[in-house]
Amino acid sequence: MIKLSAIANERDSFSNIPLKYDLHQNYPNPFNPITTITYDIIKLQNVEVTIYDILGREIKSLVNDQQQPGSYTIKWDASNVSSGVYFYQLKTKDYINTKKMILLK
Template sequence: MHELYSTDKVPYLDRYLSPIDITGDGYAEVFASVHGGGGIEKIGIYDLIQKEFVFEYINKFVGSSSCYFSLVEDINGDGFIDIIISNADSKNNYDPDITLFFSTDVPFTKVNNDSNVQNSFKLNQNYPNPFNPSTTIQFSVPKTESVTLDVYDILGRNVTNLVNEGKTSGNYKVEFNGSNLSSGVYFYRLQAGNYSDTKKFLLLK
């Protein structure tokens, strides 16, 4: 963010902000939900760099609801941004009949300032290890990339494919179930662009 904006004209605005890179320019736009004490007045996403609204919606909820909450996320897992607006009364009771859902055609890029998020590819050791019959494999992807995750036996034969799709930046978990395999040493290999890593795990029955 190159500029700082402040306002004292919008009630409770600080409680309903969500950062998201809508335009794909590497900067987070601000998603703001605003209420005026009697229901929704206006929601929108404002690009602080271009100084323009990327998404804007104006509506009045029916009823005496006094506040509401918003979420910007890929809710249905289709790779595009979804927006949910949920209204609540003064006692924080929510009514599903007055909940708005917006599905957009804007690709989802999560803006995350968490220092725990990896800035490079990484394949973690599975847990538990040894395992019987299931174990979890975690890996990190720093940028959008085609990712494959395969399991091999001690002879190098491909046992199964766990992941074979494009992944955006983030941390991922995959569960491997070896109930149809015999006890022994196996390997799992992550391939993403020019990156590859292989780790060993042990199935004990």
């Protein structure tokens, strides 16, 4: 299950656009089996959000699309993968960040 929606966050008071790129820590963490990932984009561009296992293998592409500036939330349902450490990465032309999360079943 992937759910994507825009959310309010730290923004420029005149334009309502985030002031910087940011990939937030997922919550809850550790999780079982659903977690929430939030991130901020400051301009229109292609956005990729990808889940990797501990060995760096791609597990799931959550987002691979052009997105408007704003704050976004994704729900990842990890029911079909085993317990362990996973990484999620936000990648744009101007920004890359990776964070760790733990799935405990």
